Amino acid sequence: MKKLFVKSLLILLLLVNTVFAAEPLPSWNDTASRQAIITFVEQVTQEGSPNFVPIPERIATFDNDGTLWSEQPMYSQDYFVIDRIKALAPQHPEWKLKQPFKAVLENDMKAIAGLSWPAFQELIMATHAGCSTEEFAQIVKDWAATAKHPQTGRLYTDMVFQPMLELLSYLRDNGFTTYMVTGANQEFVRPWAEKVYGFLPEQIIGSNLKLNYELRNGEPVIIQMPEYVLMVDNVGKPAAINQYIGRRPIASFGNSDGDLQMLQWTTAGSGLRLGLLVHHTDAVREWGYDRTSDVGKLDKALDAAKAKGWTVVDMKNDWKIIHPFEKKQN
Amino acid sequence: MKKLFVKSLLILLLLVNTVFAAEPLPSWNDTASRQAIITFVEQVTQEGSPNFVPIPERIATFDNDGTLWSEQPMYSQDYFVIDRIKALAPQHPEWKLKQPFKAVLENDMKAIAGLSWPAFQELIMATHAGCSTEEFAQIVKDWAATAKHPQTGRLYTDMVFQPMLELLSYLRDNGFTTYMVTGANQEFVRPWAEKVYGFLPEQIIGSNLKLNYELRNGEPVIIQMPEYVLMVDNVGKPAAINQYIGRRPIASFGNSDGDLQMLQWTTAGSGLRLGLLVHHTDAVREWGYDRTSDVGKLDKALDAAKAKGWTVVDMKNDWKIIHPFEKKQN
Numbered sequence: 001m002k003k004l005f006v007k008s009l010l011i012l013l014l015l016v017n018t019v020f021a022a023e024p025l026p027s028w029n030d031t032a033s034r035q036a037i038i039t040f041v042e043q044v045t046q047e048g049s050p051n052f053v054p055i056p057e058r059i060a061t062f063d064n065d066g067t068l069w070s071e072q073p074m075y076s077q078d079y080f081v082i083d084r085i086k087a088l089a090p091q092h093p094e095w096k097l098k099q100p101f102k103a104v105l106e107n108d109m110k111a112i113a114g115l116s117w118p119a120f121q122e123l124i125m126a127t128h129a130g131c132s133t134e135e136f137a138q139i140v141k142d143w144a145a146t147a148k149h150p151q152t153g154r155l156y157t158d159m160v161f162q163p164m165l166e167l168l169s170y171l172r173d174n175g176f177t178t179y180m181v182t183g184a185n186q187e188f189v190r191p192w193a194e195k196v197y198g199f200l201p202e203q204i205i206g207s208n209l210k211l212n213y214e215l216r217n218g219e220p221v222i223i224q225m226p227e228y229v230l231m232v233d234n235v236g237k238p239a240a241i242n243q244y245i246g247r248r249p250i251a252s253f254g255n256s257d258g259d260l261q262m263l264q265w266t267t268a269g270s271g272l273r274l275g276l277l278v279h280h281t282d283a284v285r286e287w288g289y290d291r292t293s294d295v296g297k298l299d300k301a302l303d304a305a306k307a308k309g310w311t312v313v314d315m316k317n318d319w320k321i322i323h324p325f326e327k328k329q330n
Numbered sequence: 331m332k333k334l335f336v337k338s339l340l341i342l343l344l345l346v347n348t349v350f351a352a353e354p355l356p357s358w359n360d361t362a363s364r365q366a367i368i369t370f371v372e373q374v375t376q377e378g379s380p381n382f383v384p385i386p387e388r389i390a391t392f393d394n395d396g397t398l399w400s401e402q403p404m405y406s407q408d409y410f411v412i413d414r415i416k417a418l419a420p421q422h423p424e425w426k427l428k429q430p431f432k433a434v435l436e437n438d439m440k441a442i443a444g445l446s447w448p449a450f451q452e453l454i455m456a457t458h459a460g461c462s463t464e465e466f467a468q469i470v471k472d473w474a475a476t477a478k479h480p481q482t483g484r485l486y487t488d489m490v491f492q493p494m495l496e497l498l499s500y501l502r503d504n505g506f507t508t509y510m511v512t513g514a515n516q517e518f519v520r521p522w523a524e525k526v527y528g529f530l531p532e533q534i535i536g537s538n539l540k541l542n543y544e545l546r547n548g549e550p551v552i553i554q555m556p557e558y559v560l561m562v563d564n565v566g567k568p569a570a571i572n573q574y575i576g577r578r579p580i581a582s583f584g585n586s587d588g589d590l591q592m593l594q595w596t597t598a599g600s601g602l603r604l605g606l607l608v609h610h611t612d613a614v615r616e617w618g619y620d621r622t623s624d625v626g627k628l629d630k631a632l633d634a635a636k637a638k639g640w641t642v643v644d645m646k647n648d649w650k651i652i653h654p655f656e657k658k659q660n
Contacts, residue, residue: 056530133572190576200386201576202532211569213591220595222572229559235543242463242541242552244574246520246531261543265550 275310
């Protein structure tokens, strides 16, 4: 009796949701990319369709840098590292003479861009490790609320892609659980990702420093240690998806070769699957780059997209606007 | 308009749920333990209460071995390892003469119980590593459907605790998201945990072997490698909770010193918190053990429970029945 009643109400709820639903993806031009998304969602959500997928299995995974927000000319986490090194410098007078810190303090962007991964890791450890996850979350929140991109003068969190925000909402409205799967440090993303994108903390999968549980002054805390234990890029993306979610996604969204394996893994599953790459073709409204870019290189994955029939979004032609602030200007 | 309509329906749904709700925790005697649980849940779910907690923050974490099912005289994963070594032995004639495999093949339970952790790890690697996560899931499913506990003759998945199943349902009915946080291998638990307990794969947090993504015959697979990269026990429990969930639970449930730090971490948060330990006091219906047991030792955590005011469940006196099969016999 109770179950029947609850079920009837749930069906009513879904009906109301459908009847009142606005046209999805309003910032997308009505091109093949938009059609591919809508066809996929309609197929997997239609009861009785051979492609129907039950709600708990409607898992969609999104890369962040270059897929949900801009990543040029450097990842936002790298800008955070630079800003943070500068903020911490007064406590570290030795940094003035010591690389790679010296390059940061002298604002030598060319040297910073050319740093080796071990050298850049030194900067990450100096800015991310040592404090508790709760202290770090506050530092990141304060930074995200005030720090501005050096070229656009915008808050980093304003440089998100409006069409992708609409895609996230559209999928969630259709029973999908959406996850971010990012090479960035998980603790760097979680503090602002719910407000900006609607991802709950447990829906953020990112690279991890070792986490140590300890008592400080009798209070339990979790401390980030200066050692990477999980890298969520390339082959690390499907592995991390398996670790955290334990299911293969039915849809994945990326923009670079770092997302290739995630899209491979997703689209190799049985049944209808959606693989989508955001191609940065709009040098006027955002940045134009692909096969030869140092950041967000899209080369092998672009070839794979052709071979596998993945959807490639042409930002210039598929998107009416790119950023939410363009909408406000209209 | 749409939002208002949907919200009204949701409220109606919750009301219906409340009106039709049966008395919670029917297999619990009406002792202090049951009262502590109900009072906690009523407080954190009552809108306007100073202890009210919004639904996304209602996170509850459960240990598995000894908390949700029996763990004596050995963890079920250990029995799986033994059964699996025997099943694989024909392909490994050298095991007959080689420890620790020899002890297993000779059914020398005393020697097995006395194995060092590195020696036991050899058995785990030989049985868990090398195959894909999908192949391994099938092996585990087949085992769980047929393997029987050597002392009780029951399926391991029948040796779960009925009062804890009711507790899981009660929390979920009240908007909690429930997670299992176990020292056992995650890939060993996920294949049957949804059917047995209602945990979705993404709600299982367990110890992890390294996961490698690779192409086998052109097909992407994820392979378990013979190397532990995450141990989810003791201090590893709050760290893994931070890694996977990114929030501090408001309620945690355990039964041994391996759960001490998880309960510390949970109950040290601000606002109302629930820490609960299952104390194995019923040697007739299950097993009786605590401070001196090799498996599921409950010593420091029992002292901490007194000091911190955590609820300690006396299985003998707090639970009307222990296993679901007792219910069927009534």
